[in-house]
Amino acid sequence: MDILDLDVTPTKLGEPQIDDKVVKSGRTTGVTHGVVSRPFAIVSIDYDEPVGVREIECFEIGPDPKRPADGNEISLPGDSGSVWMFTSRSGKPTDVMAGLHFGGEGDGDPEDRALACLPQAVFDELKITLAPPDPESLEAVTGYDPGFLAVPIGTPQLNRSIKGDAVRLSGSEVVPYTHFSLALSTSRRFAFWVAWNIDGGTLKKLDRKGIGFVKDPRLPAAAQVSNELYKGRNNRLDRGHIARRADVVWGSLPEAKKANRDSFFYTNITPQMDDFNQSGRNGIWGHLEDAVFEDVRVDDLKVSVFGGPIFHEDDRVFRGVKLPREFWKVLVFSEDGKLKCKAFLLTQNLDVSEALELDEFRVFQVKLSEIQTRTHPGSLRDRDWSGSRVT
Known part of the structure; x- marks a missing residue:
């Protein structure tokens, strides 16, 4: 959040006065x-067609003779948007914002x-504040966005045979984060599917320091x-994210922090x-998305992802819990407008009493219809997730 090379973050808005150091x-x-030379001025700037000439209320800053700029220029094209900060008597930046730079002397x-x-005018016009919102005060979580890509892609639909096994939140089988x-499956206590946007x-x-796993x-x-x-010193089981933590920490900082916790x-x-x-062990499931997109030009850098475990009746039981041995993941994106x-399947030999080598894991790229057949609970189809066609 600090301003580059100034190492301060604005926390207050100030009112520039003549001879203020900035x-x-x-x-x-x-x-x-610089030094404030005029605390209020109105300047006319020609922005060419179709904008034309605009009058702007502002204040004027001259060079600080005690701290001359390189090349004796305190304003050049490309500086617009820089934040002028008030300084202390020693010349160090304070956390008080003096104004928003937008121009310099004419030819x-x-x-x-x-x-x-003038800072207050900018903040009033844009209806913004320097105080970050409390993450808990953010609007209601909307979860996966089916309209995230150019073509709507809905969530998987559970078959009738297992709809009754889904945990419901406010009457819905879809739980948003x-x-x-x-x-979520009531009987297996793991997700049928997870859908996320990147x-x-x-x-x-963002790091995960201080964030624990919770129900x-x-x-x-x-x-x-x-x-x-997962308890026990010799327990080889990891708590593996389905929606990768690194995938969902985007948007505004409070939003990303909330996604990090979720x-x-x-x-x-x-x-x-x-x-x-574990990425530190070069885990292939964790690196799958990185490998997939190495040679792909993703439009707008946006991807929708679906993933989850595949439940089998003969899954190995450990501590009273059936451990899924297969996982699936589907990546949907637009490349050059298309x-x-x-779609991928991963199988793992879940024998927690034996030491495993990496070559015992297998990742397969498959057709989307293969995912549909093997998952059974979800109707993941190669056509018409929500009226869209994917290839």
Whole structure:
């Protein structure tokens, strides 16, 4: 959140007065110091057609003679949008915002100067604030967005035979979280499917420090497998995310932080052997998406993903829990305007009493119809998820 090279974050809006000392970090001029020469001015700027001439209320900044800028320029094209911050007597930036840089002297003007919008006017016009919202005060979670891509892609639909096994939240079998949704099996206590959106253009780098795995308090505790399955020093089972944590931490910072926490609900977790779940062990399931998109040009860096375990009657039982040995994942994206889909199956030898080698895991790229056949509970089809055609 800090301003580049100034190492401060604006927390307050100030009112510039004559002779106030200010500093900015501009894209072109770098860090430059200035002195407010006129606290209020109206300037006319010609933005060419179709905008034309506009009058802008602003304040004027001149160079600080005690801290001259490189090249004696405090404003050059490319600096627009820089934040001018008030400085202390020692010249260090404070956390008080003086204004928003937008221009400089005109052609032929021998006097170096900078022009900045008055901060309160900008914030009033845009209806914004410097105070980040409390994550708990964000609007209701909407979950997976079927309209995320250019063509609507809905969530998988459960077959009638197992609809009654789905845990319901407010009457719906679809349970929403931040940027993902899922359907949870009451009998198996794992998700039938998880659907999530990835906005690669707004991904945030957040760590998981201080975030623990927890049951979703909105759902029956008995329908969720929690830490009792994973306890023990020699237990090789990992708590594996279905919707990857790194995939869902995008959007505004409060939104990304909420998605980060939501990804740790046990409803999004399945038991996976450590060798393929942990990225530090070069786990193939964790690296699958990275490998898929190495040579793919994804339009708008947006992807919708579906995944989950495949339930078998003869799945191995460990500590009273049937452990899924197969997982599926479907990636849907647009490349050069064409909707595409890639489907994968992974099988794992879940013998928790034996040491496993990486070559005991297998990942297969398959047709979408193969996923439909093997999952059975969900109607994942190669046509008409929601009226769309994917290839």
